[in-house]
Amino acid sequence: MTASGVIDRAGLDELIAALRNGGYTTIGPTIREGAIVYNEISGTSDLPVGWTDQQAPGGYRLEHLGDGRMFGYVVGPQSWKRFLYPQRNVIWSGVVTADGWETVTPPEPPTYAFIGVRGCELAAIAVQDRVFLAAGDRAADPSYAARREGAFIVAVNCADPGANCFCTSMGTGPVAGPGHDLVLTETVTDDGVVLLAESGSARGDALLASLAAMRPAEIADRERAAETMAAAQATVPHSMDTTDIHDLLLGNLEHPHWEAVAARCLGCANCTMVCPTCFCGTVTDELELDGGGARRVRSWDSCFTLEFSYIHGGSIRQAGSARYRQWLTHKLASWFDQFGTSGCVGCGRCITWCPVGIDLTAEVAAIRASDLRPAVPVAADGTEVNL
Amino acid sequence: MALLAEPRTALLDPMEPVPFRVRGIRDELEDTFTLELEPPNGRFEFAPGQYTMLYSFGIGEVPISVSGDASRPSRLVQTIRGVGAVTRALRNVRPGDVVGVRGPFGTPWPVDGATGRDIVFVAGGIGLAPLRPAIYRVLERRDHYGQVVVLYGARSPRELLFAEELQDWGGRFDVTVLVTVDNADRAWYGSVGVVTKLVPRAPYEPQNASAFVCGPEIMMRFAGQELESRGVAPEQIFVSMERNMKCGVGFCGHCQFATKLVCRDGPVFPFSEVARLLTVREV
Numbered sequence: 001m002t003a004s005g006v007i008d009r010a011g012l013d014e015l016i017a018a019l020r021n022g023g024y025t026t027i028g029p030t031i032r033e034g035a036i037v038y039n040e041i042s043g044t045s046d047l048p049v050g051w052t053d054q055q056a057p058g059g060y061r062l063e064h065l066g067d068g069r070m071f072g073y074v075v076g077p078q079s080w081k082r083f084l085y086p087q088r089n090v091i092w093s094g095v096v097t098a099d100g101w102e103t104v105t106p107p108e109p110p111t112y113a114f115i116g117v118r119g120c121e122l123a124a125i126a127v128q129d130r131v132f133l134a135a136g137d138r139a140a141d142p143s144y145a146a147r148r149e150g151a152f153i154v155a156v157n158c159a160d161p162g163a164n165c166f167c168t169s170m171g172t173g174p175v176a177g178p179g180h181d182l183v184l185t186e187t188v189t190d191d192g193v194v195l196l197a198e199s200g201s202a203r204g205d206a207l208l209a210s211l212a213a214m215r216p217a218e219i220a221d222r223e224r225a226a227e228t229m230a231a232a233q234a235t236v237p238h239s240m241d242t243t244d245i246h247d248l249l250l251g252n253l254e255h256p257h258w259e260a261v262a263a264r265c266l267g268c269a270n271c272t273m274v275c276p277t278c279f280c281g282t283v284t285d286e287l288e289l290d291g292g293g294a295r296r297v298r299s300w301d302s303c304f305t306l307e308f309s310y311i312h313g314g315s316i317r318q319a320g321s322a323r324y325r326q327w328l329t330h331k332l333a334s335w336f337d338q339f340g341t342s343g344c345v346g347c348g349r350c351i352t353w354c355p356v357g358i359d360l361t362a363e364v365a366a367i368r369a370s371d372l373r374p375a376v377p378v379a380a381d382g383t384e385v386n387l
Numbered sequence: 388m389a390l391l392a393e394p395r396t397a398l399l400d401p402m403e404p405v406p407f408r409v410r411g412i413r414d415e416l417e418d419t420f421t422l423e424l425e426p427p428n429g430r431f432e433f434a435p436g437q438y439t440m441l442y443s444f445g446i447g448e449v450p451i452s453v454s455g456d457a458s459r460p461s462r463l464v465q466t467i468r469g470v471g472a473v474t475r476a477l478r479n480v481r482p483g484d485v486v487g488v489r490g491p492f493g494t495p496w497p498v499d500g501a502t503g504r505d506i507v508f509v510a511g512g513i514g515l516a517p518l519r520p521a522i523y524r525v526l527e528r529r530d531h532y533g534q535v536v537v538l539y540g541a542r543s544p545r546e547l548l549f550a551e552e553l554q555d556w557g558g559r560f561d562v563t564v565l566v567t568v569d570n571a572d573r574a575w576y577g578s579v580g581v582v583t584k585l586v587p588r589a590p591y592e593p594q595n596a597s598a599f600v601c602g603p604e605i606m607m608r609f610a611g612q613e614l615e616s617r618g619v620a621p622e623q624i625f626v627s628m629e630r631n632m633k634c635g636v637g638f639c640g641h642c643q644f645a646t647k648l649v650c651r652d653g654p655v656f657p658f659s660e661v662a663r664l665l666t667v668r669e670v
């Protein structure tokens with residue numbers, strides 16, 4: 001699993017074609033309505049070549065650089081979640097039979113190849129894997145597992161982290177971690193844009209070996225890639241202090257700052273829709289008009305809505321402050337208890353796509369600055385008591 | 388090129404409702420009824436306190452606790468209060484119809500781990516239904532326990548669930564049943580007031596008691612506090628939490644309760660784990 005080589009834009013076209021010939025539906029970044037979003041691509045001409053994105057809290061704008069780079073931007077409003085866990089998806093259907101009803105076998109989903117998966121996004125997929133794939137005695141969600149199992153992942157190292165990216169704080173980027181079949185590092189040379197391609201799996205090896213347009217990677221190629229990524233690593237602009245974050249947040253459930261955030265938050269749920277790890281969904285039931293069949297449709301849901309926590313008698317989380325607190329404490333704290341990992345990978349989407357520019361890292365900092373927890377209790381023998 | 392993924396593994400779908408046939412419907416109260424369902428393979432094994440997701444074809448799916456006897460697995464028995472779309476649709480089934488079942492899910496009432504101890508059941512309203520399998524289990528092995536106490540509160544005498552069984556249990560020399568109602572009518576001779584008031588009146592030894600509490604959240608909070616103040620260890624008090632549930636298996640996120648997912652970490656929790664959270668608003 002050490003195959004590597006250097007390709008140019010034509011080489012990437014060959015790579016995409018090879019995946020398509022291998023039966024994959026190839027998905028990659030494209031420009032739609034002023035944003036970079038993931039869609040089916042058939043070659044590099046579909047990519048946002050020469051474009052970059054400018055991000056700010058509550059702000060997003062594309063800019064044309066014309067530098068010929070194919071991956072010179074970061075993440076947009078969508079994530080790969082859209083494909084692995086579709087926004088709306090029939091998870092069960094049944095037909096009426098002579099003595100009741102029975103399950104209809106669902107159609108097979110496509111086999112995807114994702115091209116241009118960033119480090120934070122690889123981490124986000126790994127986070128959702130922990131929710132939806134089998135673990136211990138827990139069964140997998142077959143709809144997610146079917147899409148995830150065969151997916152081929154071409155990762156890209158981020159040479160230009162965005163203004164809201166804090167992947168270094170979360171340990172997820174800008175260099176892509178494990179979990180890919182292939183990782184690309186894009187650099188600009190005198191001969192134009194080149195990609196150092198390194199395999200991460202047997203399938204990645206096979207794909208690289210098949211490329212006619214690939215030349216071996218020389219030491220200079222590796223050095224240039226390493227320098228680019230060292231520079232990127234040093235310039236990730238945003239950050240979040242995660243020290244003791246689990247106990248900090250769960251120990252401050254009654255902090256007045258939740259009210260202060262709620263006063264700004266519109267409760268629009270954008271943050272949860274753009275987040276690549278948010279997995280909450282609801283199920284709605286549909287009965288065919290003639291009554292002969294029924295479907296159960298799963299769609300993304302958000303803890304920011306009132307209905308989300310509805311039980312007979314009223315919603316549990318009525319106040320905006322309770323809903324923001326639910327979101328943030330889940331992302332950054334209780335996710336550890338439930339799934340053994342942080343629920344945040346530092347992609348910055350929720351900051352960029354919040355209409356009022358609420359920045360979770362600033363909210364955490366505000367709570368940290370006025371931590372209301374009592375001083376750590378000490379037991380008689382002098383050790384700290386773990387509450 | 389060996390590029391294509393291996394054929395997909397066929398998975399058991401935890402979201403697939405299994406058709407169970409309705410064998411009996413019994414009206415318990417004006418708005419509450421019990422369904423007796425026949426498992427397709429003849430057996431439905433569960434532990435007291437567990438619940439299923441019950442599906443009414445084309446209408447929806449809701450979490451409902453098993454209310455039957457675990458030693459009789461040939462029938463799945465569930466007691467339901469009709470409060471909305473799905474629970475009312477379930478009342479309209481007829482014998483021979485089919486409803487969907489997933490489960491059983493969730494943590495049980497740990498009555499088997501409480502042998503040798505005094506047992507206190509505290510139920511409010513429909514909360515007696517999820518406790519009934521635990522009561523059956525304890526009575527079936529009555530000699531394994533010390534005192535056995537059932538404390539039950541309902542809104543009015545007309546809303547006493549399982550009234551005949553309460554009488555039968557109360558008629559036994561080895562069980563104490565105390566019942567209270569919020570609003571009495573003229574024919575009512577029993578206690579009036581919230582069920583928490585019965586906690587100090589029942590005969591049990593707090594230091595050696597395990598308590599199992601099910602009812603509205605506010606009632607469980609006060610009952611738990613009252614039991615604790617009588618000297619029952621918070622680790623020996625168990626409550627069954629209720630949250631919105633869309634899946635029962637940890638996929639949908641609807642049952643969030645701070646660090647817990649009620650569907651799989653609960654619904655039954657030791658009071659020691661939730662007592663503080665119950666005092667925080669809107670968790």
Ligand SMILES: Cc1cc2nc3c(=O)[nH]c(=O)nc-3n(C[C@H](O)[C@H](O)[C@H](O)COP(=O)(O)OP(=O)(O)OC[C@H]3O[C@@H](n4cnc5c(N)ncnc54)[C@H](O)[C@@H]3O)c2cc1C
Pocket residue numbers: 310311312438447448449450451452453466467468469470471472473474475513516517628629630631632633654
């Ligand atoms: C673990 C558990 C065990 C339960 N056991 C029983 C039982 O044994 N008997 C019984 O009568 N009721 C029980 N309930 C409550 C029962 O699930 C709700 O009354 C039922 O979901 C209401 O659905 P509806 O469509 O009829 O009402 P609507 O008010 O129309 O509800 C709409 C939707 O909201 C959700 N919802 C509403 N109320 C609740 C609620 N209380 N809990 C969870 N989701 C809710 C459901 O997804 C429902 O489909 C239990 C709940 C939980 C969580």
Ligand code: SF4
Pocket residue numbers: 271274275276277278331343344345346347348349350351360
């Ligand atoms: S919480 Fe925000 S920064 Fe963290 S993963 Fe979700 S969208 Fe990205």
Ligand code: SF4
Pocket residue numbers: 264265266267268269270271272304350353354355356357358
């Ligand atoms: S934090 Fe921002 S994006 Fe999220 S719900 Fe509030 S206003 Fe919407």
Ligand code: FES
Pocket residue numbers: 631632633634635636637638639640641642643648649650651
């Ligand atoms: S009910 Fe879906 S996660 Fe608990």
